[in-house]
Every structure is written in structure tokens, then in C-alpha cells.
Amino acid sequence: MRENHHGGTDGSGPPHVRMHPPDASAQTCDHCLKELPPDRVLVAVAPDSSVVHRSDPSLDGWRLVRACAEHLTELIDKARAGWVEEQLWFGRLARASSAQEMRGAPLRQVARQASLSPERLHQALRWNAWRTEPTRQLPGGQLVPLADTSLSWNGPTVTAAHHG
Numbered sequence: 001m002r003e004n005h006h007g008g009t010d011g012s013g014p015p016h017v018r019m020h021p022p023d024a025s026a027q028t029c030d031h032c033l034k035e036l037p038p039d040r041v042l043v044a045v046a047p048d049s050s051v052v053h054r055s056d057p058s059l060d061g062w063r064l065v066r067a068c069a070e071h072l073t074e075l076i077d078k079a080r081a082g083w084v085e086e087q088l089w090f091g092r093l094a095r096a097s098s099a100q101e102m103r104g105a106p107l108r109q110v111a112r113q114a115s116l117s118p119e120r121l122h123q124a125l126r127w128n129a130w131r132t133e134p135t136r137q138l139p140g141g142q143l144v145p146l147a148d149t150s151l152s153w154n155g156p157t158v159t160a161a162h163h164g
């Protein structure tokens with residue numbers, strides 16, 4: 001069963017749907033899920049390469065974690081271990097693509113908008129291609145190349161230059 005509506009913009013839905021945050025007064029440890037009294041909960045920012053902020057790049061790659069005293073370090077260590085730079089780049093690419101003026105723009109232009117060098121773009125695409133469920137299309141409609149980036153990476157460089 002899938003209830004994963006992915007911000008569809010077609011048709012009749014209400015323009016702004018707000019999710020209610022889970023009961024904000026109940027604080028639980030993100031690790032052991034134990035409920036904690038407000039004076040026992042520790043809040044910290046942990047690195048998370050899957051997070052890109054909607055508009056402020058300086059907030060990219062961070063998320064808030066809540067934990068009991070026992071688990072804060074563990075949570076942050078785990079977060080650090082899960083960091084993938086390419087994931088962050090890919091997220092930035094997707095964010096840039098969702099801007100109005102990037103609609104239908106070539107991928108290279110979107111990458112420039114996202115301040116990604118061609119090399120980083122390439123690495124971000126390669127990372128995406130190797131995921132279990134790669135993204136195939138960016139919000140702005142750009143198709144994400146999958147095969148090329150994954151196959152020709154380690155092999156001998158394909159010489160596309162034709163003389164003559």
C-alpha cells in the first residue's frame with residue numbers, strides 16, 4: 001500500500017496542504033523512542049546529507065535530533081557515518097531544478113544554478129544511478145541519465161573524438 005503522494009500539481013487538490021507535526025509536546029529519543037520529560041531531552045544538529053533546505057543553502061545537510069542523554073553521541077556518530085557528499089549534491093540539483101525558471105532547462109544549466117561543477121554533477125548522477133531506486137526525473141522535468149554515468153565510470157574511457 002502506498003500513500004506517498006509526491007507533491008502532485010495536477011488538478012483539483014487544495015493548493016496548500018499542511019501536515020500536522022506529530023504531537024509537539026511529546027519528546028522522544030530518536031534512538032530508543034523513549035518518551036522524555038522536557039528537561040531531559042537533548043537537542044542537537046546532526047549531519048544529514050539527505051537534507052536540503054527549501055531555500056537556504058546554508059542550512060543544507062543538517063537536521064535536528066532529539067535524544068536522551070545516553071544516545072545523543074550515538075545518534076550523531078551514526079549520522080556522521082551515513083553522510084554521503086554526492087547525496088547532498090544531488091539534493092541541491094533537485095532543488096535548483098524545482099525553481100520556476102529552471103523548468104525544462106538543460107541539466108547542465110540546472111547544475112550551474114546549483115553551483116555544482118561538471119565533476120560534481122557527474123558524481124551526483126553516478127550516486128543516483130547506483131541507488132536502489134534512482135530518481136529518473138528532476139522536478140523541473142529534466143530526465144536524469146542513469147546508464148551512462150554508472151557504466152562508463154571505471155571502465156576504459158570511451159574516446160568519442162573522431163578525427164576526420
Ligand SMILES: [Zn+2]
Pocket residue numbers: 029030031032033034067068069070071
Ligand atoms: Zn535514547
